[in-house]
Amino acid sequence: MAARILVVDDESGIRSGVCEILALEGHTVDSADCGQVAQELVSQRPYDIALIDYRLPDVDGLTLLQSLRQKSPGVMTCMITAYANIETAILATRQGIDFFLPKPFSPDDMIAAVNTLLGHKKLRDEAERLRAAHAANLRQLASEKSQTHSLVASLRDGVLVVNREGEIVLANRSMAEILGIEARRLLGSQESSVLSEGVLSPALAAFDKGNPVPAVFEADAPPKRLFVTVSGFYDDAGGLLGRIITAVDITAVKRLALEKARFTRTLVHELRAPLGAVKSIIEVMRDKSLGDTLEPYMQFLARADERIDGLSELISDLLSLSRIEHDGAVQTPAAPLNISPILTEVAELWRDRAATVRVNINVDAVQDLPPCAISADDLRTILTNLVGNAVKYNRPGGDVTVRALRSADGLEIAVRDTGIGIKPENLARLGEEFFREKRGETKGIEGNGLGLAIVKRLVDRAGGRLSISSTPESGSEFRIIFPG
Numbered sequence: 041m042a043a044r045i046l047v048v049d050d051e052s053g054i055r056s057g058v059c060e061i062l063a064l065e066g067h068t069v070d071s072a073d074c075g076q077v078a079q080e081l082v083s084q085r086p087y088d089i090a091l092i093d094y095r096l097p098d099v100d101g102l103t104l105l106q107s108l109r110q111k112s113p114g115v116m117t118c119m120i121t122a123y124a125n126i127e128t129a130i131l132a133t134r135q136g137i138d139f140f141l142p143k144p145f146s147p148d149d150m151i152a153a154v155n156t157l158l159g160h161k162k163l164r165d166e167a168e169r170l171r172a173a174h175a176a177n178l179r180q181l182a183s184e185k186s187q188t189h190s191l192v193a194s195l196r197d198g199v200l201v202v203n204r205e206g207e208i209v210l211a212n213r214s215m216a217e218i219l220g221i222e223a224r225r226l227l228g229s230q231e232s233s234v235l236s237e238g239v240l241s242p243a244l245a246a247f248d249k250g251n252p253v254p255a256v257f258e259a260d261a262p263p264k265r266l267f268v269t270v271s272g273f274y275d276d277a278g279g280l281l282g283r284i285i286t287a288v289d290i291t292a293v294k295r296l297a298l299e300k301a302r303f304t305r306t307l308v309h310e311l312r313a314p315l316g317a318v319k320s321i322i323e324v325m326r327d328k329s330l331g332d333t334l335e336p337y338m339q340f341l342a343r344a345d346e347r348i349d350g351l352s353e354l355i356s357d358l359l360s361l362s363r364i365e366h367d368g369a370v371q372t373p374a375a376p377l378n379i380s381p382i383l384t385e386v387a388e389l390w391r392d393r394a395a396t397v398r399v400n401i402n403v404d405a406v407q408d409l410p411p412c413a414i415s416a417d418d419l420r421t422i423l424t425n426l427v428g429n430a431v432k433y434n435r436p437g438g439d440v441t442v443r444a445l446r447s448a449d450g451l452e453i454a455v456r457d458t459g460i461g462i463k464p465e466n467l468a469r470l471g472e473e474f475f476r477e478k479r480g481e482t483k484g485i486e487g488n489g490l491g492l493a494i495v496k497r498l499v500d501r502a503g504g505r506l507s508i509s510s511t512p513e514s515g516s517e518f519r520i521i522f523p524g
Contacts, residue, residue, distance in 0.1 A: 075099035094121030198287035430457035
């Protein structure tokens, strides 16, 4: 469903990025960097959705919201802000905001928010049209097999409508699952009996007829986390006709926020440690702590060089992760890929490094391998990380075997080593950003814990499957299966 959307944000990078993504989704998008420009645009044309930054250079987002409501009453609004907390969300909702999206957010978060708003707008517009025709009987409206009923039933968000007498007249399947009651049993029930206990009980406080302010709260419905809003329907004279409760699943958003916080903390540590070490080395040299000749400092310079190389590798891996996230679907090559030359190329790339630690690399690829629908660069990145890990975590005199064969499921590529192995309790964490096993055997082995995260994302993006098996002190095997 294409819509006309207004994006109001004074950060040009965010503004242009949001506009570009929404335009790719087929929407017509206008943008403004301040409240004044936004008001001028709204005066010229109507909008379906307005995405409003909380802090603008000339007015705050809530003040702008009131102006937009007066000029374009039908617009759905979403507050986007880096100052996200429950107090801000409650204040924004009381002012009439329809959705709340905290910064930073991913493209998927934003697209999901826009789709939710469009769904609610369609529901609200249709409900308003039918309310005007059937204002005296919301229950009749709910019983009709109308477009509104079909729309509500198909929404992933939970929806429940209560008339002015406190009787439930509409409930979709998602809401029935949240309440643990069949949808047909909900119809005709009193809201007090249904909502008095359970995850939506705070909604009852908003059913006071003297309280016209929408309510918002979060609720736990294991394994889900819900964002619940309660708002009213009114007739032309301002009389309350009923209430609508919507429950949006924000589990993924919450999990993403926690993962982003963990990722940021770890990244700060990974950057701060080598920078601190290099700074200390510079201070030793600047103070001439070891004398005026250069020779005593050479080992410190070598250490600084290693640290800088590690930082460069970290930045390169972070850029690779970002590129994978941004590119989305795999870039399928024009012709199916012959993988044998790439297996040999990667093995040769690591052969000299392996020889210095007395590790042998063997390539075992059968003839007539099935082609692989993945780009050469992506496959080269996957193998480089797997073979590199197999060399680094091996033992002197050990072996690394890169095997490719045709299996019942398609093309199978396996990298096996005879190294230190992985503890069983850590196998599930392989692929997490920055995760590395902390054992005596791994001390001093270089790496940043992003290699397997990159491998997993590239394999998933190509529609493949990664499996890992390992025995501590005996070795590990990483198997990738690309469907034939």
